[in-house]
Amino acid sequence: MASVVAWLQSREPPPPLILVEGEERRLAQRVVVRLREAVEGELELAFLHLDAAEASPSEVVAHAETLPMLSPRMTVVVEGIERWLARGGGAEEEGPPPSLDPLLDYLEAPNPTTTLCLLAAKLDGRSRATRRLRDRCLHLEAKATPADAARWCAWVARRAGVRLERGAGELLVDHLGLDLARLETEVERLALLVEAGGTVTRELAEQQVAPALPGVWDFVGSLAARDRRRALTTLHGLLASGEVPFRLLGLVAWQVRQLLRARAALDRGRPRDEVARELRLYGHRADRLFRQAARFTEAELRAAHARLTRADLEMKGRGLGPELALEQVVLDLCPAAR
Template sequence: MKPEEFNKAVEKGELASLYLLYGDEPYLVERAVKKLMDRAVDPGFRDFNLDIFYGNECKGEEVFSAAQTLPMFADRRVVLVKKGGDLSAHAMEVLLPYLQDPSPGTCLILQAEKVDGRKKFYADFKKRGEAVEFKRPYENQLGPYVRDEVRAAGKKIEPAAAELLAYLVGNNLQELVSQIEKLCIYCGKKETVAVADVKAIVSDTKVESVFEFTDALGSKDLPRALKMLTALLQDGEVPLRMLGAVARHFRQLWQVRELLDRKVPQSELAKASGINPYFLGKVTAQARNYTVTELQRIFERMLELDLAFKSGGLEEPLFERFVMEACRR
């Protein structure tokens, strides 16, 4: 089942007895769980009809027993297993028979980041229940995602404004939704969110500073890049998040650089690259600062930097060395 099919079914009240909600985008998974719970059990009766377990510590017997318990003062009860991908082998063995004959008055939800589909328990769960995977959207999907979220809030947003917000924030959906909420409040009775509104809201956050940092790197402006790096780290910005923004920016530079090398006409660059014309001029100018060989070396260094950060390396000196290499003329 696709996420959009899941949403439509839940809105109609067409609920299954078994749900596996998982994926690498925790915000979307958490929101889907909340939406399902809100529809499945009345908040006023949750004390009687909601049980929450954690897969890394619960016993199969207690989950089985809760799932077989009849609902009180309601048509349905919910049994939620968070970290559902961490169930022990014994717990899965105990719960396997339940999958063959789930209680019609219970909605059993497994919430997970990853599940091992090779294991019989998860394979049977997918076969007999509804499995919905929530993937982190690709960069070219962020603009439409922003527009959908703004529409759900009762407003419209200019295409360039949606692309600008997606570009500034990246694919951290929790941060993206937070910025959208601020935008809608800021716009008040105004029906359409404009580029100026995005700049007014996002400029007050660390996101704008990260954007300036990637811009300095792409421009090979070493003094400004080092100054921004120091300011961001002193302000508590997470190096891995910064690196993600840098990688996103340089992917666009590489993409445009290859198009330029193929002599793609300027008039066709926006369509060929998928980059909004609002940004294309600056990205194209920065892409001319690099050769494909240079960009390949930069990505190799970013991979090394990512591994070093995750293994506890000294973040500021390593990042400074990377900045100096990326800005080398």
């Protein structure tokens, strides 16, 4: 399995068979965009976008076996193929489901003038059909890891006509998390602040994405003091000032990671100055970090970071709303009001 971001950055031509699997829809859609941009000739004749809810495997294979018209290649994209495997191959809701056999047979001898791209959020790895698909196709994973998210930032920057300084992408990921839509928006906004072909420096990125950091430090400080009332008051003030809950959560998580790195390094006997240089913090900012790190144990910081990660999932799911999810973090980390 390869990373979608790595494939997007490569110059490899699209192969005959691609399987994009994963729940990061933005990455999956970027694969579709790249395939569409690679079409030569009339787009209407050389690019077909289907939904597995409306097209059966046999119909898709028929399209894939069609010779291209006025173009050297045909591209067929099919969304949601997990429907086929979950129902045994059926696209229609009524009647016996069509067989997957036409698709499985096609995998053995794909049309060399067609790129067939199959998209799925999640497939059952125990299924024979899934194993065949993963084995025969270029298998791309639509899942954001911290490293991939940083590479995504660099890729978005290049598309916007600028470049990111070394470390700028990682800083954005630290501040904003793994939400690729948020990262893309922020990189595109930063690109507008420099000349075409210029460089978005790490310093510029930090200046632009961290205006709320003083308030966030206050919020983290109230969590460190287990001061539930002050933490809730600070949180509500940040939200009332216009801070977006998702971005605020990313900033808090970044601060907690900084505290965790500092606490772990100091516990292992490393000199304070060395740790500060590694974290790129100097003067009063370094002093403040070490003061707050001293109020936590390493175990407490790891638990806090795990709780923030869970809150991120809750905010993206169908459970609590973003504001309530943040309030619940306060209640969990500050079990008793002071």
